[in-house]
Amino acid sequence: MSRPVTMFTGQWADLPLAELARKCRGFGYDGLELACWGDHFEVDKALDQDDYCAKQRAVLEKNNLQVFAISGHLVGQAVLDNIDARHKAILPSYIWGDGNPAEVNARAAEELKNTVRAAKKLGVNIVNGFTGSSIWPLLYSFPPVSSEMIDDGFDLLAERFNPILDVCGECGVKFALEVHPTEIAFDLYSAERTLEALKYRDEFGFNFDPSHLIWQGVDPVEFIRAFPDRIYHVHMKDAIVKLDGRSGILGSHLNFGDPHRGWEFRSLGRGGVNFEEIIRALNTAGYTGPLSVEWEDGGMDRDHGAKEAVDFVKKLDFEPSQVAFDAAFDKEEQPGQ
Amino acid sequence: MSRPVTMFTGQWADLPLAELARKCRGFGYDGLELACWGDHFEVDKALDQDDYCAKQRAVLEKNNLQVFAISGHLVGQAVLDNIDARHKAILPSYIWGDGNPAEVNARAAEELKNTVRAAKKLGVNIVNGFTGSSIWPLLYSFPPVSSEMIDDGFDLLAERFNPILDVCGECGVKFALEVHPTEIAFDLYSAERTLEALKYRDEFGFNFDPSHLIWQGVDPVEFIRAFPDRIYHVHMKDAIVKLDGRSGILGSHLNFGDPHRGWEFRSLGRGGVNFEEIIRALNTAGYTGPLSVEWEDGGMDRDHGAKEAVDFVKKLDFEPSQVAFDAAFDKEEQPGQ
């Protein structure tokens, strides 16, 4: 049996869950990966209101949709980031408060713990999310960045995430970092270092998403091979590199959707990600969870895209072989014997 | 006649100028591009001591070396950057002072004006350098970066550099920005926007350096074509992209020289820059200034490299054609007629 195909609701937070669920069922999705923003899954209500989780589940069940994971990307971003004006726009007001950076960091960390607890209450065991990073602004090593400055960034990760992962341990929930620019891990080697900084705790793994890797030159298949037992969740998202000698891979301070950018996200199957090889690598790694479409394409109507994406994934995915091939040649196995 | 080949002294600031000049003559260089750090060209002394410029020139002349440009990269970086601990290590103590960010910015801007004045005193009309950037940390647009935030960065450029360029105008000196990550212009489109923000003042152009462009996917030849009349100086520096499916183009927080990095600098001719096409594009653009070797290769002995670099450039460069080709076919032009 093929894997369930879900829709990550993060890019649809302007729609109420009830409406989105109806749409997604119509498109052909098997489930939703609920974002913890908009009214899709509200952590405070989940903890405060005894029937909240049941009500949200009811909306899904009415549409015959499953849920395997919730996502706390935005609040996670505020755990390690150096806080500035950009964060105000993406955080609930009770986290932002007066915007004092250290206090925002602290409140965000508490909220992420609560997100884990809320996941348990909803009955899912994966929280996807971001971590932010205090050292992302040091990306290009000029003015010269010392090794100690980089070490500090990973030490801060350990200091702030170990308490969160303790809550994960208590709740039987895993945290799956989406490896992504601006996070503590943004490519294969920084992902290695991240696991090491957290001493390979079992509560911490990855929400694999190839779209953030290919434009950096990282082969998504190599990523899966490097961490086969840490793929806790999968985002199906496409991207394309369009370097033409004038555009640059760093994006030129241009918005997504600007045709001069060096790369951008794409509706599934219209970009450069080789999903065929990814499915096979996931088969080899033994991943049996959902394939969750994260749809983003600055040049296409969203509904059109969501429909073609689920069709694409369903056609692509397949069951691994159960039979060894040579069996058919071996005369012992043949009916004529 | 081919162009003069100079050595940029920035990576040799641990050596006294007298020793370096002797070495470079031995390697076969025609001149030096003097860095304004170490004892190569000290701006404060140039302005304070009447004979300083003559003494520095004497060191060069003794070794039969010319000078066409001086370089104020490090102090330029501090004009727009958000100042932090990294800047202390690269600034003279009289610029750093107590490290108060706004005051460091202000003192750096004054020093850059003085650098322009010192250039005039030395008798050169190009100051190469960096600008820094207040918006570089916003490189990847997450958390979402508003257009206004980017606009602010370019407005700040105009505010702080116009007074510096006024001094350039007074002195008959041009400022040549090396387009480079962490600067206000780091690729072709951000370079376009930079010129626009400064209203295309003639005092501002570029120190063309292909090594910072190729790993971003920007074709150095396209850069020359885009700004043929703004190429005020040229750095000959090589780099290589070594993406192997595991390494990433953003560098993974790994040091230069680490074999796992996705790209690094290289001794000339051992990397991926197509210098052949660059020479031809410079010919088309009419650039007649020096070709200045900026040598950096974390894997090779420095003296070995400086020698092979000058040989490489001298073999590569050539004079443009003076004769129209068809002339030889035209019987009117032939001696037998």
Added chain:
Amino acid sequence: MSRPVTMFTGQWADLPLAELARKCRGFGYDGLELACWGDHFEVDKALDQDDYCAKQRAVLEKNNLQVFAISGHLVGQAVLDNIDARHKAILPSYIWGDGNPAEVNARAAEELKNTVRAAKKLGVNIVNGFTGSSIWPLLYSFPPVSSEMIDDGFDLLAERFNPILDVCGECGVKFALEVHPTEIAFDLYSAERTLEALKYRDEFGFNFDPSHLIWQGVDPVEFIRAFPDRIYHVHMKDAIVKLDGRSGILGSHLNFGDPHRGWEFRSLGRGGVNFEEIIRALNTAGYTGPLSVEWEDGGMDRDHGAKEAVDFVKKLDFEPSQVAFDAAFDKEEQPGQ
């Protein structure tokens, strides 16, 4: 709403319009781009017979087909070409007459004016077509071709086409040149020069067709970017380059369909044109007209191909996005607020 998909009838002129319209409706087309040869759209009858246009429209309407453009490629070819025996086979006898070259040129120019007038009568505002070229035989600059000889070709274009474009102006019709070998414009730079020779008159633009560009090495997306406001009509036609070391890009005087040729036309989706990027570039350029399939594939049954082509285009085309992406992240826009 996606763009209408039409069929260019030029390669089906052996079938009567009534039969072809029935077929095309069956295949799934939304309309036809009528060729001015065969009985598809006869210019002389359109001007002479008051009800001709209505009758042709009736054939289309009966099959629920629209019409946005007519095409005068063949007669246009005779406006600038040096006339020889090949033109007799493609021109109506009243244009060819006794074949005197100068008179054929003159009659062809008049016929093109009439084609414009007939378009107005039919109620469409685009005439696609060719121009021919007096300088195409000078393609390869040997024996040496002087600049004056090339100038002459473009001067002749202005001389002969300005009167035709005057008629366009009177009729509210635009002429769309299909950039193509043997025409005055056959690639990007010759297209630039063509617009310049006609002083960028608004009545003159292009019928964009990628199949004639890719084998020359011209990127169709760059063509659209170069002339975004001159894309007056679009042909969807595919081609493939099959250079194997023995075949040549110039075609070796071999017929299309010969497997030794270096390139050939292909049924849509089976060649090398990247239609995905073309659709996005057309979206950026704001083109909202029809996508007109020009089907040609020497190796495939014509009906089979026409059917797969319309399916291909309909699956490919999509509506541009109406929503800015970051909206969903912004808590102000979310229903839970």
Added chain:
Amino acid sequence: MSRPVTMFTGQWADLPLAELARKCRGFGYDGLELACWGDHFEVDKALDQDDYCAKQRAVLEKNNLQVFAISGHLVGQAVLDNIDARHKAILPSYIWGDGNPAEVNARAAEELKNTVRAAKKLGVNIVNGFTGSSIWPLLYSFPPVSSEMIDDGFDLLAERFNPILDVCGECGVKFALEVHPTEIAFDLYSAERTLEALKYRDEFGFNFDPSHLIWQGVDPVEFIRAFPDRIYHVHMKDAIVKLDGRSGILGSHLNFGDPHRGWEFRSLGRGGVNFEEIIRALNTAGYTGPLSVEWEDGGMDRDHGAKEAVDFVKKLDFEPSQVAFDAAFDKEEQPGQ
């Protein structure tokens, strides 16, 4: 009319023919290529039992399936191979006997003659198969292999296969070698030499299979061009090359399906074979026989694959053009004339 699509039954010999035929009809196949192992087509019974062929045909007809060829790969392998333990597992016990190598070779050659006779009895005129090779172990020329040693291998081919081809001649049946590693012909040049060794006898040609060619670097289209009149049967089988700098093309003694292998077989359309060009080359060569799917993919469920393969081939194949393209331009051919 497109070509019939058949399934090669070799990899399904663990299923009885009746069950397999039912399945294949359900998938959408037009016929079967019967393997001479399992109970699909038993040579001894075909010759001994008067009604055997009729019974097998009845199974097919009940499912509306055709048959164009039978396949004797396994017994063919034993004609030229140096016999060892591996052959015991793939040969019927009456061929293996006591395993004396020379006698196994002799019995295999007789069995192949009988296979030809049985084909005639079944009413098909193609026997696909292998030849084995006495010189395959000398593949890499170290320790140095003399030319005489290679000559001996081809002489042995002539010696052992000419009598088999004599039987082909008597029966009106052709033998189609599947060019494949471990056979006397495994690429284009060894195929040339094979034809030469057999003096281009008409009874001997090829069962074209691209999957064994691409990983060797041989272009399947070049193979068809080299031997257009020797393509007696076609296998549609896909393969992929996955060299990543660590894997090797020789397979590292790793099993198929091991993700570290440098290449492997793939379900049709999910590998690297360019079937589009193959269909066109077969059209040019005039091949009108069946397209026989040989399905093998160590990473996919077999039933899922067999279904998608037949869909893939049916969508891909098309009828060659019957109309010359220029006809539509020629006014003589047009209805309006």
Added chain:
Amino acid sequence: MSRPVTMFTGQWADLPLAELARKCRGFGYDGLELACWGDHFEVDKALDQDDYCAKQRAVLEKNNLQVFAISGHLVGQAVLDNIDARHKAILPSYIWGDGNPAEVNARAAEELKNTVRAAKKLGVNIVNGFTGSSIWPLLYSFPPVSSEMIDDGFDLLAERFNPILDVCGECGVKFALEVHPTEIAFDLYSAERTLEALKYRDEFGFNFDPSHLIWQGVDPVEFIRAFPDRIYHVHMKDAIVKLDGRSGILGSHLNFGDPHRGWEFRSLGRGGVNFEEIIRALNTAGYTGPLSVEWEDGGMDRDHGAKEAVDFVKKLDFEPSQVAFDAAFDKEEQPGQ
């Protein structure tokens, strides 16, 4: 011993031979391939003046230069071409006369015969040259070109060149066509057809020049493999393809040297020709004649280029192996035995 390296003098006809010979010796050439224009080798004088050949040879010998071939490209061009104004500039006035096309063709054919006779007198047995082509203007098959039109072009070749080749036969001289656009043969397949039209007369072969092939997509090595016994002379000339999405392979009516062109000629070693493989293919074909540098590079000083070209060829060329490699492994051949 390596092959002699000569300079083709065609692009230096503005210099008197005496001066050019002195220069070329200084650059390091072993000989000259004399152009039959300028005062390098004048056919009329060679036939009229008894001591002309001796005098020209004396100029060469004084500079220690050899001569293996003379070149009649320009007059050859006028044998088959449709004559127009361009030919006047490249022909001697006694060939041009009053410019009547048919008479120019006739006089050019006679002059080519005389060139052959003059070659014999000079003591060389190769005349390189062009043929022109009456069908080159029909290059792109639109308006539709009939097969008969192409046939006519090759028939004309036979009609006009057979008498010239008869003179070759009488004189013991061979004519070597430089396969080149605007000639009857311009790529591999048209070269095949040319040989066929001349019934493979031994007097007719090719002056192999890779620079005209690579931009067409023809692999020069495949050309040598196709006609190993017809390589009568070799031009060493480099070219580069610079398609960037804007430039086109047909050249856009732009002059050589314009940076927007899609391809251009290059000084040897600075373009895209793989001379390494060409040398090896010439070794395999058994070609032992001179390697004649045809130097053309619109972007480089001519003297600089001529010098680097001869150095390049001398470093590149090498003697084929005389020893079978395995000999050293065979203990019979070893001194210790």
Added chain:
Amino acid sequence: MSRPVTMFTGQWADLPLAELARKCRGFGYDGLELACWGDHFEVDKALDQDDYCAKQRAVLEKNNLQVFAISGHLVGQAVLDNIDARHKAILPSYIWGDGNPAEVNARAAEELKNTVRAAKKLGVNIVNGFTGSSIWPLLYSFPPVSSEMIDDGFDLLAERFNPILDVCGECGVKFALEVHPTEIAFDLYSAERTLEALKYRDEFGFNFDPSHLIWQGVDPVEFIRAFPDRIYHVHMKDAIVKLDGRSGILGSHLNFGDPHRGWEFRSLGRGGVNFEEIIRALNTAGYTGPLSVEWEDGGMDRDHGAKEAVDFVKKLDFEPSQVAFDAAFDKEEQPGQ
């Protein structure tokens, strides 16, 4: 200081050592890697004659040549191979004897032990060589090869080589297998398995040779990265892949030097090996031994090649950097402070 450049004498065994040494000194080599065949280094004499090693060393010293390693490739091949007629030509008669396979294997193993002892006597601590392989003929897994058959091959390696490695341990000598087709290790994964089968004994490592890897698709740099502490010796040998759609990577039973082969060996710098990256990888791995040219090029004169090879390596190799780059930016390190 750069590494010494030596010549592997294996391909020159037809010359007496005295002559070869003189030649190599003339070419510019620093030393020789002595083959244990011909009269270069005779194991039996080395053990029997007390002054033999001194005499061989004297020949080298007279020519100012060093020696770092001896090579026992041929006898090593016979340790694991299934012995056949090919081995007779490469083995000394006292090893071949009557050619009984098992006894040849046994004598070869003893000779390899003696080679180790002779190396000690000569005063070198590296013996390069081959192992042969009993399972190489099973390379392509058809007829199906069981895992047990592969296991047997590696078990036999352990059984036969552990006693040889014991002698290595006693003598302080290491055995360096040249990873190569027909050996037990021929690519990266089989090399991994080889080390594992020998339980990672320190006496066993590799003679790194990139020419055997690239045509298999294995990246030589990845090989060095995989086994940085097992690179005991280095062969500098080039190869080229020339797949053209007709040639195959398996070589088509064609001899080296045949232009139709899919790959072949090449003189250094004329093939496809990226030696630049190899030198850097060796620097990273800390390899400080000799770079030993193994010269083989079926298309070039041997003396010509040996000379250009040593020049190539000397120009390529360089000393790693001793200075951290940022030092020059740090004002603490600068003389002006």
